[in-house]
Amino acid sequence: MEQAYRIAVGGRFGRLAALAGAAMLVFFVALPAFAGRATIEDLIFVFYMLALAQYWNLLAGYAGLISVGQQAFVGLGGYTLFALTVMAGLDPLLAIVLAGLVAGLLALPTAFVVFRLHGAYFAIGTWVVAEVYRLVFAQWKQLGGGTGTSLPPEITNTVFGIEWVKSLFDVRTSAARDMILYWAALALAAGTVLAVYLILRSRHGLALAAIRDSEPAAASAGVDNFRTKLAVYVATAMGTGMVGALIYLQKARISPDSAFAVLDWTAYVILIVVIGGIGTIEGPIVGVLVFYFLQSYLAGYGTWYLILLGALAILVMLFAPRGIWGYVSERTNLVLFPIRRRLVRSGDGA
Amino acid sequence: MLETRGLTAFYGDFQALYGIDAALGAGETVAIIGANGAGKSTFLKAITGLLPCLPDAVRLQGAAIGGLAPARIARLGISLVPEGRKLFPSLTVEENLLIGAHGRAPGGYWNLARVYGLFPILAERRRVPSTSLSGGQQQMAAIGRALMANPRVLLCDEISLGLAPIVIRDIYNAIPAIRAEGTSIVLVEQDIVQALAVADRVYCLQEGRVSLAGRPDELTREQIHTAYFGT
Amino acid sequence: MTAWLDTLLQGVMLGGLYALFAAGLSLIFGIMRLVNLAHGDLIVLAAFVVLVVTTALGLDPFLAALVAAPLLFGFGYALQHLLLNRTLGRDILPPLLVTFGLSIIVQNGLLQGFSADSRRLGAGALETQSVSLGGGLALGVMPLLTLASAVAAILALNLLFYRTSLGRAFRATSDDPETAQLMGIDNRRIFALAMGVAMTVVTVAALHLGMRANFDPTIGPARLIYAFEAVIIGGLGSLWGTLAGGIVIGLAQTIGARIDPEWQILAGHLAFLTVLALRPRGLFPRAVD
Numbered sequence: 001m002e003q004a005y006r007i008a009v010g011g012r013f014g015r016l017a018a019l020a021g022a023a024m025l026v027f028f029v030a031l032p033a034f035a036g037r038a039t040i041e042d043l044i045f046v047f048y049m050l051a052l053a054q055y056w057n058l059l060a061g062y063a064g065l066i067s068v069g070q071q072a073f074v075g076l077g078g079y080t081l082f083a084l085t086v087m088a089g090l091d092p093l094l095a096i097v098l099a100g101l102v103a104g105l106l107a108l109p110t111a112f113v114v115f116r117l118h119g120a121y122f123a124i125g126t127w128v129v130a131e132v133y134r135l136v137f138a139q140w141k142q143l144g145g146g147t148g149t150s151l152p153p154e155i156t157n158t159v160f161g162i163e164w165v166k167s168l169f170d171v172r173t174s175a176a177r178d179m180i181l182y183w184a185a186l187a188l189a190a191g192t193v194l195a196v197y198l199i200l201r202s203r204h205g206l207a208l209a210a211i212r213d214s215e216p217a218a219a220s221a222g223v224d225n226f227r228t229k230l231a232v233y234v235a236t237a238m239g240t241g242m243v244g245a246l247i248y249l250q251k252a253r254i255s256p257d258s259a260f261a262v263l264d265w266t267a268y269v270i271l272i273v274v275i276g277g278i279g280t281i282e283g284p285i286v287g288v289l290v291f292y293f294l295q296s297y298l299a300g301y302g303t304w305y306l307i308l309l310g311a312l313a314i315l316v317m318l319f320a321p322r323g324i325w326g327y328v329s330e331r332t333n334l335v336l337f338p339i340r341r342r343l344v345r346s347g348d349g350a
Numbered sequence: 351m352l353e354t355r356g357l358t359a360f361y362g363d364f365q366a367l368y369g370i371d372a373a374l375g376a377g378e379t380v381a382i383i384g385a386n387g388a389g390k391s392t393f394l395k396a397i398t399g400l401l402p403c404l405p406d407a408v409r410l411q412g413a414a415i416g417g418l419a420p421a422r423i424a425r426l427g428i429s430l431v432p433e434g435r436k437l438f439p440s441l442t443v444e445e446n447l448l449i450g451a452h453g454r455a456p457g458g459y460w461n462l463a464r465v466y467g468l469f470p471i472l473a474e475r476r477r478v479p480s481t482s483l484s485g486g487q488q489q490m491a492a493i494g495r496a497l498m499a500n501p502r503v504l505l506c507d508e509i510s511l512g513l514a515p516i517v518i519r520d521i522y523n524a525i526p527a528i529r530a531e532g533t534s535i536v537l538v539e540q541d542i543v544q545a546l547a548v549a550d551r552v553y554c555l556q557e558g559r560v561s562l563a564g565r566p567d568e569l570t571r572e573q574i575h576t577a578y579f580g581t
Numbered sequence: 582m583t584a585w586l587d588t589l590l591q592g593v594m595l596g597g598l599y600a601l602f603a604a605g606l607s608l609i610f611g612i613m614r615l616v617n618l619a620h621g622d623l624i625v626l627a628a629f630v631v632l633v634v635t636t637a638l639g640l641d642p643f644l645a646a647l648v649a650a651p652l653l654f655g656f657g658y659a660l661q662h663l664l665l666n667r668t669l670g671r672d673i674l675p676p677l678l679v680t681f682g683l684s685i686i687v688q689n690g691l692l693q694g695f696s697a698d699s700r701r702l703g704a705g706a707l708e709t710q711s712v713s714l715g716g717g718l719a720l721g722v723m724p725l726l727t728l729a730s731a732v733a734a735i736l737a738l739n740l741l742f743y744r745t746s747l748g749r750a751f752r753a754t755s756d757d758p759e760t761a762q763l764m765g766i767d768n769r770r771i772f773a774l775a776m777g778v779a780m781t782v783v784t785v786a787a788l789h790l791g792m793r794a795n796f797d798p799t800i801g802p803a804r805l806i807y808a809f810e811a812v813i814i815g816g817l818g819s820l821w822g823t824l825a826g827g828i829v830i831g832l833a834q835t836i837g838a839r840i841d842p843e844w845q846i847l848a849g850h851l852a853f854l855t856v857l858a859l860r861p862r863g864l865f866p867r868a869v870d
Contacts, residue, residue, distance in 0.1 A: 120616030
């Protein structure tokens, strides 16, 4: 008997997760109406680290491009924001978008160099390029050179929509500014998760999975490995640049050493992804929550905290290389973001 | 000397060997023949520790050695002449021979001089990189490298593969000298004629099982043909 | 004219230091294809070990390094045997992340133990002595000694590689680890010995690092980057190439610094990127990645 098949993605639980996600999004959008400023600032941090982690995960966990130089694009985004707002007088929110474009544009010459290296050497190569950007920006005297510069308060205080927020919630300028930054961070984080999910579900996601499993096999199946990787590299640079712009809009102070810091913008991000579970969308979400709680309770211990994080990375890599989410998912078959394709009989429920 | 009992082996989920029972006596030469994919190379990989197997499945002089690390098995006296020679490209011919004796106490029968005596052409080419040898010379170097360990059991994986008949003859001419020192030999071959000419006994593998075993002079052409190709 | 000649000579001698940083990295990559992100921090760790030995035993730095070298050899052996061997395989992520984690641990462990203060290994009169070359040119004895040490270290490593049975086993394992095992070579032990040897070279690098300039626990990553650049410029797997690569970085940095002191590090990185763009496999390519 002939049997018809079709390809299905997701399942009943996936739809449930989508509903829950939508509900959570509504909750987070409404949150500033009743949450305090400290909560809002913490969540901004969680959101931008989540976005950075998703980009690094897409790069390393899916495209196999293990970069330790993503701080290059955080810094580029931050500095572009400062240049566009301080020197060109643009609105900060517009500048965030443009910063993403600039980071994406500069990712092209960067890729020209680092794509000549492979594997672990690619990793250090990206780090060298980030160092070059750091040293070049230290020469930019209008933006403070090596010591950096601050964003004048009038720039953040006149951000688009601030008057509206002030009158709607009846709050002062600084609180209204935080709310707008919070929504921007939420939009970036949620948009990133959604974008990564859609990419992975698309035809390109299949190509990425093929490359991750075996580059020669992917090439022989007609995947253009170089172009696919380049596209992912540039796309993640754009996203990372936008996040960088947002981070430094919130910090309102930038210096080459902080904006291009490997520890803050790459090491922590890698730890988040690895601890949460590399190669899944859920992993970075779990990782960022773990990281946030570790940071909240242990950051006061300074060097001991960092030693603990380093040890945690080693232990996870040795004993649970697929991270917390991988461990959970293996035992429960739980998937919140279904991207796997399954063959099902036509007519059967998915 | 060497014995396998119910030896099974897997590549991931794929089972390649389904319980091989085979034995190799002291000083004996045994041929293992079979078509491509019959499991001959897998059999050697399991014995040498490159594929996991149960401890009791492989015994060397009665001691269970199945699944030990390849380096340990090698040091217990099992040397492999791997398929495709696998000489070390950045080592010279002589260094390739010397690496065969790595970490072994000197004093066995086989040493550089005796290997050069067995294959004089290697002495001439001792200083060149192993990559510049011809196929037949590479095969000689690979056999010499295995002999340098003074093994109790010499496993030869397809030593005639890709070589001209005259070269194959040269290489097989060395077998009696190796046997003369009491070394037990396993010859894995697709080239049945050569293998049967020198072997005391033969096992034929088919789809991961022993399909025929016996002395070459007691087996008929038809029996071997059936065991080899099936049907 | 003399000033420029002086700059070039200083550059070559600085290159000797970078070659020392790089030799251990090159060795480890050559034998086990492991890129050790903690390499720079291990150099700094070694410098602190030498420092502790000088103060505890009241030795001068050279003798202290002699005492420290076997300790660090043992440390390298244990590190590889207990930790890094578990990460080796087809996937490059585990070794990268584990050495990254190790880098964070070493750096912060040193900060915890020794604070962020700058330290130095006092070389006594050597620090100020120089050899006159005539025409107003003079070479410091210390930088000269560093260059000589780099050449000696690479010579010694080459002898080890090409004249000893351990070196033979190193090369065989590097060529084809699976077949090497079939020869009775225990890869894990070979890798551990290689890391021990690398840490011995690192001790020499640390000695010169500490005698020529101040060091503190945070400078490791930058040393890793210089070492990495020297290895890539020289071509993977070639020790003499690594020396040449170190000299290229040293020259670029001193020439850059001569034009503008703020450009020293940047000039080194730009030289690296230029070589990478023009000759991606380095100046003396050998190993196949």
